[in-house]
Amino acid sequence: MVFAKALPDTGPVAANDAIVVTFAATAVDSTHPIMTESLVLVDSNDNSIRPSAMYGPYAEASGSANDWAGVFAPLPAGIYTYKIQVTDTTMTNSDIATGSVTVATGLGPAITSEVVGKVAPNSVAGIASNEAVVITWATSTDKSSPSLANVTPNVTVTNDSTHVATTATTYYGPYSQFGGAASFWAADVGTLPAGTYTYTIKMTDSAGHTAAFTSPAGAIQVAAASPLLVDAPGPARGAPTPLTSAELAPIVAAAEQRLTAALGTQATAGLGGASVQLADLSSGMLGETSGKTVLIDRDAAGYGWFVDPTPSDNAEFAERLGPDTLAAAQDSPAAGRVDLLTTVMHEMGHVLGYRDDSSGDLMDAVLPLGVRRTVAVDEVFASYS
Ligand SMILES: [Zn+2]
Numbered sequence: 001m002v003f004a005k006a007l008p009d010t011g012p013v014a015a016n017d018a019i020v021v022t023f024a025a026t027a028v029d030s031t032h033p034i035m036t037e038s039l040v041l042v043d044s045n046d047n048s049i050r051p052s053a054m055y056g057p058y059a060e061a062s063g064s065a066n067d068w069a070g071v072f073a074p075l076p077a078g079i080y081t082y083k084i085q086v087t088d089t090t091m092t093n094s095d096i097a098t099g100s101v102t103v104a105t106g107l108g109p110a111i112t113s114e115v116v117g118k119v120a121p122n123s124v125a126g127i128a129s130n131e132a133v134v135i136t137w138a139t140s141t142d143k144s145s146p147s148l149a150n151v152t153p154n155v156t157v158t159n160d161s162t163h164v165a166t167t168a169t170t171y172y173g174p175y176s177q178f179g180g181a182a183s184f185w186a187a188d189v190g191t192l193p194a195g196t197y198t199y200t201i202k203m204t205d206s207a208g209h210t211a212a213f214t215s216p217a218g219a220i221q222v223a224a225a226s227p228l229l230v231d232a233p234g235p236a237r238g239a240p241t242p243l244t245s246a247e248l249a250p251i252v253a254a255a256e257q258r259l260t261a262a263l264g265t266q267a268t269a270g271l272g273g274a275s276v277q278l279a280d281l282s283s284g285m286l287g288e289t290s291g292k293t294v295l296i297d298r299d300a301a302g303y304g305w306f307v308d309p310t311p312s313d314n315a316e317f318a319e320r321l322g323p324d325t326l327a328a329a330q331d332s333p334a335a336g337r338v339d340l341l342t343t344v345m346h347e348m349g350h351v352l353g354y355r356d357d358s359s360g361d362l363m364d365a366v367l368p369l370g371v372r373r374t375v376a377v378d379e380v381f382a383s384y385s
Helices: 245-263 265-270 340-351 375-384
Strands: 002-006 019-025 034-042 053-059 065-072 078-088 094-104 110-119 132-140 152-159 165-167 170-176 182-190 195-204 210-214 220-223 228-231 275-279 285-290 293-297 319-322 325-327 366-368
Touching: 019 034, 019 078, 019 094, 034 053, 034 065, 110 195, 110 210, 132 152, 132 195, 152 170, 152 182, 182 195, 228 340, 245 265, 245 275, 245 340, 245 375, 275 340, 285 340, 293 340, 340 366
Parallel strands: 228 366, 275 293
Antiparallel strands: 002 019, 019 065, 034 078, 053 065, 078 094, 110 132, 132 182, 152 165, 152 195, 170 182, 195 210, 195 220, 228 285, 285 293, 319 325
16 A cells, blocks of 8 residues: 655745655555655656655654655746655555645745835825825745845835836835834835825845735825915906916025025025926916925916015015915005915925915915915014015
8 A cells, every 4th residue: 555645844835945755655565565666746748857865764753664755856836746656576566646746936925014104294194295105014935035134125106197107215124013023114115296106016035036016006195295275256367477487586586585584594404405396287276395396386276476576575465464464455466366475485385394274374275366475484584684
C-alpha cells in the first residue's frame, strides 16, 4: 500500500519557494521491502522535472522509517503534476500516486487598511485643494516576502475627469501603529486641484512580487480651497471687460504692501514664492487658493472688477458699514463692482494660513459688490504709513 502527499511546509507555494514533496510507502510484507522509489514533477508541456535531492526512508515522529521527501528547486508559476512510484523487491508489486502542485503568482506583499487622509492646516471634514493628501495602508507579507524592509511602495492618484496622474514623492514606513507590528505605510501626494480622484497603491518586494490596490473612482474628493464668493443682489448684467495681468500687477503689489505692513515678517516669509494668476473660475467664485497659487477670476464672477487706480488708499470707499467693512458710495467708480484689492488680500490671507470666516472681515468667505474689507489690516498699515 502506498499513499502520497505533496505539501509545502507552510502556506502556498510561491514562484521562489523550494518545493518539497513527501510521501510514505508501506511494503506489502516484511520480507519484500520497498526497493525503488521515484518522484517527478511534470509541467504543462509534459516535461519531467527531477528533484534536486531525495531523502528517505526516514521515520516521522515515532513511526517506522517509511517516509521519503523530494526537494525541487523553485519553479515558474503554473500547475504541476507529481508522480510517485514505489516498487518492492518482488519487482512486480508496484504502486503509483499522482496529484498536483500549484505554484502561484501574485504572492508576496498584500495591502490592507487603506485610509485617505490629509495634512491639513486645520482639521475639518473633507480635503481642500490647499491641503496635502496623505494615503496610509498596511502591508503584510508571506514567506516569499519575508521582510517588509525590502518592500517598495508606489502610490499614484489619478483625476477621474482629466486622467492626469500624480505620483507620491514622499513615503513613510514601515512604521507601527497603536503599538502593533511595523506594517504601516504612508504616502504624501501633496496638494491636488479640486476634483475627484482614484488612487492605486502598489507594493513590490525584492523578488519582484507585487500587490496592488485600486480604489473605487471618487475615493478622494478634493474641494476647492476656500473660494471667495461674490454676494450680489441679482444676476450680472452684460459682459465686463476681462482683467489683464497688467491691471492685476499693481493691485498684487499693493496687497503685499498692506499685508506686510500689518503682519511684518510673517507676510514677507509666507508670501515668498506665491503667485497670483488669472483664471476662469466656477460660477460665483472670485478667487481660489491652492498652496501658494492664487487664482483670480477674470471677470469677477461676471460682475466686473473695481481695479483701484490708487490702491494704497481707500478713497473710493467712503462709507463705513461695519467694524471692518467699507462701502462705495453710489457715485463711486467702485459701486456695483467687486473690489479686486480685497479679493487679492483675502486669497493672500489663505496663502498665509488664515481660513475663511463669516465675521465681515478680510477673511469673510463672501464679498458683496462695492465693499472693501481691509479696515483691520489698514489700522496697522496706517501706523506704518
Ligand atoms: Zn477664502
